[in-house]
Amino acid sequence: xxxxxxxxxxxxxxxxxxxxxxxxxxxxxxxxxxxxxxxxxxxxxxxxxxxxxxxxxxxxxxxxxxxxxxxxxxxxxxxxxxxxxxxxxxxxxxxxxxxxxxxxxxxxxxxxxxxxxxxxxxxxxxxxxxxxxxxxxxxxxxxxxxxxxxxxxxxxxxxxxxxxxxxxxxxxxxxxxxxxxxxxxxxxxxxxxxxxxxxxxxxxxxxxxxxxxxxxxxxxxxxxxxxxxxxxxxxxxxxxxxxxxxxxxxxxxxxxxxxxxxxxxxxxxxxxxxxxxxxxxxxxxxxxxxxxxxxxxxxxxxxxxxxxxxxxx
Amino acid sequence: xxxxxxxxxxxxxxxxxxxxxxxxxxxxxxxxxxxxxxxxxxxxxxxxxxxxxxxxxxxxxxxxxxxxxxxxxxxxxxxxxxxxxxxxxxxxxxxxxxxxxxxxxxxxxxxxxxxxxxxxxxxxxxxxxxxxxxxxxxxxxxxxxxxxxxxxxxxxxxxxxxxxxxxxxxxxxxxxxxxxxxxxxxxxxxxxxxxxxxxxxxxxxxxxxxxxxxxxxxxxxx
Numbered sequence: 001x002x003x004x005x006x007x008x009x010x011x012x013x014x015x016x017x018x019x020x021x022x023x024x025x026x027x028x029x030x031x032x033x034x035x036x037x038x039x040x041x042x043x044x045x046x047x048x049x050x051x052x053x054x055x056x057x058x059x060x061x062x063x064x065x066x067x068x069x070x071x072x073x074x075x076x077x078x079x080x081x082x083x084x085x086x087x088x089x090x091x092x093x094x095x096x097x098x099x100x101x102x103x104x105x106x107x108x109x110x111x112x113x114x115x116x117x118x119x120x121x122x123x124x125x126x127x128x129x130x131x132x133x134x135x136x137x138x139x140x141x142x143x144x145x146x147x148x149x150x151x152x153x154x155x156x157x158x159x160x161x162x163x164x165x166x167x168x169x170x171x172x173x174x175x176x177x178x179x180x181x182x183x184x185x186x187x188x189x190x191x192x193x194x195x196x197x198x199x200x201x202x203x204x205x206x207x208x209x210x211x212x213x214x215x216x217x218x219x220x221x222x223x224x225x226x227x228x229x230x231x232x233x234x235x236x237x238x239x240x241x242x243x244x245x246x247x248x249x250x251x252x253x254x255x256x257x258x259x260x261x262x263x264x265x266x267x268x269x270x271x272x273x274x275x276x277x278x279x280x281x282x283x284x285x286x287x288x289x290x291x292x293x294x295x296x297x298x299x300x301x302x303x304x305x306x307x308x309x310x311x312x313x
Numbered sequence: 314x315x316x317x318x319x320x321x322x323x324x325x326x327x328x329x330x331x332x333x334x335x336x337x338x339x340x341x342x343x344x345x346x347x348x349x350x351x352x353x354x355x356x357x358x359x360x361x362x363x364x365x366x367x368x369x370x371x372x373x374x375x376x377x378x379x380x381x382x383x384x385x386x387x388x389x390x391x392x393x394x395x396x397x398x399x400x401x402x403x404x405x406x407x408x409x410x411x412x413x414x415x416x417x418x419x420x421x422x423x424x425x426x427x428x429x430x431x432x433x434x435x436x437x438x439x440x441x442x443x444x445x446x447x448x449x450x451x452x453x454x455x456x457x458x459x460x461x462x463x464x465x466x467x468x469x470x471x472x473x474x475x476x477x478x479x480x481x482x483x484x485x486x487x488x489x490x491x492x493x494x495x496x497x498x499x500x501x502x503x504x505x506x507x508x509x510x511x512x513x514x515x516x517x518x519x520x521x522x523x524x525x526x527x528x529x530x531x532x533x534x535x
Contacts, residue, residue, distance in 0.1 A: 004437065006440075009355065020356045020359070110510070114510045115478040118478060118510060125502050126502060210372075212374075214374075218489075225377055239385060249374060284419065
């Protein structure tokens with residue numbers, strides 16, 4: 001075992017590493033010991049607090065699964081609505097006409113710079129003041145609206161980056177056979193951009209799933225976090241319920257991340273297509289508002305016959 | 314037209330937002346750097362800890378983490394962070410703690426990407442001089458890595474600024490909480506929302522522009 005940063009350890013380094021390991025392990029064990037001590041003092045370790053998750057179906061069927069279903073429903077609705085909207089704005093930002101490009105750019109940058117929570121709170125109040133959406137379904141509407149406004153602008157950037165990632169030859173070939181701009185975009189560039197951006201799209205789903213929890217905390221949206229509250233009120237198991245909810249979120253999001261990176265690798269390897277892929281890591285950069293640094297907009301492009309060339313600078 | 318602003322401390326709320334951002338940014342930078350150091354260290358246990366930590370905290374919604382600091386850490390574990398009786402100060406500190414726990418994972422991952430941009434020869438040359446792991450990291454690799462990740466770190470900072478609104482979930486009186494209160498009490502939904510939205514645009518836009526410019530200037534030209 002060695003890396004660029006350190007040599008294969010000799011006897012002294014090996015002794016030192018063992019020492020570090022022991023000290024670090026001791027610290028972790030102390031921390032764990034203290035945490036478990038407090039938890040057992042507070043009775044949070046008692047089996048009755050944990051058993052609902054393992055022995056009774058009720059904890060899941062009454063609380064957690066409906067909560068998770070709502071979380072997933074909001075996330076799915078948000079992505080289904082935001083994607084076409086984002087595609088429109090992404091394409092509009094690439095328009096040749098300044099009167100289309102500039103307003104689209106302003107809208108996208110504006111909604112990307114604003115916290116999702118503000119958008120959700122705004123939508124919630126808007127629906128309560130000027131629509132007849134029932135009180136029960138208002139939180140869902142508000143959460144989805146907030147997520148759509150924010151994520152449509154992020155996805156617009158994803159779409160734009162995806163289209164820009166396509167090799168120039170695609171546009172040139174389309175022009176050579178006499179397609180107009182609109183036709184080039186609709187039948188050549190956009191369909192390919194969708195494939196290119198799939199990994200980025202799936203990692204954006206992680207962000208969306210995490211953001212639904214805002215609705216649970218602030219707008220009484222009955223998502224997984226909100227379900228935890230009712231569950232804990234029923235079984236008095238604050239810590240166990242947090243642990244279980246956290247685990248559910250972690251597993252769900254890790255699955256999405258794994259799917260995204262698998263897909264990315266597959267698309268990079270694929271013989272068909274242009275080999276351009278908008279990597280999952282691009283999403284992290286796009287989620288910050290304001291101007292994205294140019295370096296991050298440069299996609300990783302595989303030049304056929306040269307292996308994976310062009311690492312992001 | 315803007316008389317609805319009277320009676321509300323909008324600037325004060327944004328000042329809380331700025332303070333949350335500031336303290337959480339400092340804390341995340343420190344903790345994130347330590348995590349990155351762990352993730353590339355020669356000690357397997359530390360590497361494993363770093364990996365598990367990053368994958369766990371990055372995938373839990375920030376809202377869950379912050380609500381947990383209040384209901385779990387403060388109520389159950391009795392962690393009062395030096396202010397046992399002051400509800401407002403406690404909420405603020407817990408929110409900063411939650412933001413650090415979450416944001417440091419992104420700092421760590423950015424730094425790790427930065428470490429990868431440093432040419433292998435640099436580290437090899439340093440090792441050839443007889444420098445140990447900590448020396449290589451501290452003197453040769455990290456200074457160059459930091460300079461190349463100013464752009465990505467600026468994005469983390471912007472995301473952090475926006476994420477401070479989540480502190481509203483445990484009652485910290487920052488911008489999002491005040492906006493919620495104001496639009497419920499005043500009949501000026503659009504104007505109030507616009508004021509708060511512009512507040513965040515003002516906070517985040519210069520950050521991105523200045524740090525983006527600085528990042529380009531300071532990046533090691535290769």
